[in-house]
Amino acid sequence: MARRSVTHSPVWALAVIIALVCVGAGLVSGRPDTVALAAPFALLALAGRTTASREDTVIGITGDRRAQGTGRRLRLLLAPPRTDGVATVAVPPGLVATIMATPGCPPEALVLRSDEECPVLVDGPLSGEADVLSYGSIGFSPDLTAASAFRPTPPVRVSILAPVGPMLARPVSRRLAGMAGTHGSKRPGEGGELRSIAPLQPGDQRRRIDWRATARRSTDQDRLMVRRTFADAEASVFLVVDQGQDLPRSTSDWFEAGSSRLVPGSLHVARVAATRVAASYLSVGDRVGLDDLSGTRRALRSAAGARHLEQIRTRLAATSVIPRRRRRRDPVPPEGAVVVVFSAFLDPEPARLLRLWHAQGLVVAGVDCVPSLDRTEVTTTQARAVQLTLLRRRLLLDDLWRDGIPVLSGLSGEIGSGTDDSLETGFRLLERRAHRRVGQGSGPGAR
Amino acid sequence: MRRGGTPAVPDRSGLVPLWALRCATALIAVLLGAVVWNGSAWIILPVVAAAAAAVLPSIGLAALTLLLLVVAYAVNMPAGSPWLLVFVAGLHTVFILYLLLLHLPLRGWISGAALRELGGSLLRIQAVAQPVAVLALLVDDAGSSLPAVVAGVAALVGWCLWLVGRRDPDPKTPGQHS
Structure with a gap:
């Protein structure tokens, strides 16, 4: 034996x-x-x-989000496993020490009886996906003579959707392609904007007959006059998010390696701004598409509706820093779309694409997603590196302005509102400019 | 390097911070040391060892502290001292708390229910250890009286057999709280 x-x-x-x-x-x-x-x-x-040889003293502790905290605080529930597939698990008596660590913090212990529960408050990200709590457990027998090995558990990962925020003005292209919507196009068709009043022709609908105009213009009552209108159309918007970098607000964090804290950076600004733009257009029935510059995921096709807004918010929440890779071809916006690029503008690629689409006659705008910076560099070398980066960025943005491509600040709310280049002001100016362009026709001096 | 994150915070009452448990452990060890190292300047040695063992996750320091107490008791305490009962309980408590703290990071919390569970386990063992200590004192005082020793041993054995023969309650199922 x-x-x-x-x-x-x-x-x-x-x-x-x-x-x-x-x-x-x-x-x-x-x-x-x-x-x-x-x-x-x-x-x-x-x-x-x-x-000593018992291994059943290990107790699995599960994170649960049955209740939400307020603001950035998330409420998790540390609890023993209730069921194992179909059967209820009998919890052996003893103690369970849960060793848990939040990003940027040293580990802490929470010792509970094996059948106890304990809610825990942790900080969550303002938007996006992040591991908010890493933890593992050690089981003890009641007299502490037997202890299991530390058993790590997959970290608690949450996904926070960016808030929608107040609506923005909606600049549109003059080349509207859709067949339904709230914007007036230059194509004849069904719509609200009057194009002309003309004699009835074969093919004209009888409900289009304008009896007042007929009485006024057709003195002999020998011909009927009909109202002809411009077709209504929906606008198409193409959002491009640059996820090559996520610049934290504090410049000393630019040089930190290892696990990142849950601090909002340029990607959070991009998510919030892109969500606002998408929600503003989708609220009036326009179509919105989404793509990124990294080229790792398929673009979200252009569509309309409230469900599409949720799809966009979910896709934006899943946006994380991915190094840019060589693409076979540049993203292709829909014809007549308004293209908005959300980027920190640290390299020439977003500017190149903006120029390309601008040259194709599309309405383009850049959104600068760098948060208002706290200059907290520690060494002189760091300070020089930050200065050079910001200088290069400034040159890129100045070149874009010189080429007639507006670059707006993605900051909104309490930080950037009221400034000339804020998202609200910028979109209002773009809308006004687009109206003027439509009124003037497509002449070269329309810009 | 410490980075400025926000730590997780239990959202519940009835939790004791681990630093309080560490202080209590060191305090019990120091008090026991103060009894056996009475009047000696060398008391600084067990004090430092006890405090370090309560903070650092080292089984060596815990062993050193406990051995310093045991050896000092054997050397300094007079035979038949009633402090024996206190020492049997105190050494056991210090040992258990060191064992618990050995696995834990510096900061954290322990629930009152977990402390009660520990206390219950400690009391179960003390239910046997204290009669053994009383018997030892009895044997020390009346070592030449054979009937007294036999009666004491018989009482202890009877007590232990009764404890062992008791039926264990059913294991708790999830959701049951005492």
Whole structure:
């Protein structure tokens, strides 16, 4: 018969050593009271001998988000496993130490009885996906003589959708392609904007007859006049998010390696701004598409509706930093679309694409997603690196302005509102410019 | 390097911070040391060892602290001292708390229910250890009186057999709280 291998913990060894020391000292000095000191340790060693090989002291602790906290605080629930597939799990008595760590913090322990629950508040990201809590557990027998190995658990990952925010003005291209919507196009068809009043022709619908115009213009009552209109059309918007970088607000964090803290960076600004733009257009029935510059995922096709807004928000929440790779071809916006590029403009690629689409006659705008920076560089080298980066960025943005491509600040709300290049002001100006362009026709001086 | 994140915070009452448990552990060890190292300047040694063992996750320091207490008791305490009962309980408590803190990071919390579970386990062992200590004192005082020793041993054995023979309650199912 094979013998069962029994491994003893250092704790068991320590209890045995202390018990032996007590007994030895008592026997040498002839004092039974010193021998009696060994009693609890001998009993613990005896208990440890029978439980040292137990592995069922491990208790799985699960994170749960049944209740949400307020603001950035998320409420998680640490609880023992309730079910294992179909059967309810019987929790062995003992203690469970949960070692947990939030991003940027040293680990902390939470020791509970094995059948206890405890809600925990952790910080979540303002938007996007992030691991908010890494944790693992150690199980102890009630007398602590047996302890399981540390069992790590997959971290708690949450996905926070960017808020929609107040609506923006909606500049549109003059080349509207859709067949339904709220914008007036230059094509004849069904719509609200009057194009002309003309005699009835074969193919004209009878409900188009304008009886007042007929009475006014057709004195002999020998011909009927109909109203002809411009077709209504929906606008198409193409959002392009540059996920090549995520610049934190604090410049000293630019040089930090390792696990990142949950600080909002340029990607958060991009998510919020893109969500606002998408929601503004989708609220009036326009079509919105989404793509990124990294070229790792398929573009979200252009569509309309509230469900599409949720798709866009979900896709934006899943946006994380992915290094840009060489693409076979540039993203292709729909014909007549308004193209908005959300980027930190640290390299020439977004500017190149903006120029390309601008040259194709599309209405384009860049959204600068760098948050308002805290200059917290530690060394002179860091300060120089930050200065050079910002200088290069400034040159790129100035070139875009010179080429007639507006670049708006993606900051909104309390930070950037009211400035000339804020998202609200910028889109209002773009809308006004687009109206003027439509009024002037497509002449070269329309810009 | 410490980076400025926000730590997780339990959203519940009835939790004791681990630093309080560490302080209590060190305090018990120091008080026990103060009894056996009475009047000696060398008391600084067990004090430092006890404090370090409560903070640092080292089984060596815990062993050193416990051995310093045991050996000092054997050397310095007079035979038959009633402090034996205190030492049997105190050494056991310090040992258990060191064992718990050994696995834990510096900061954290422990629930009152977990402390009660620990206390219950400690009391179960003390239910045998304390009579053993009383018997040792009895044997020390009346070592020549055979009937007294036999009666004491018989009482202890009877007590232990009664404890062992008690039926264990059913294991708790999830959701049951005492």
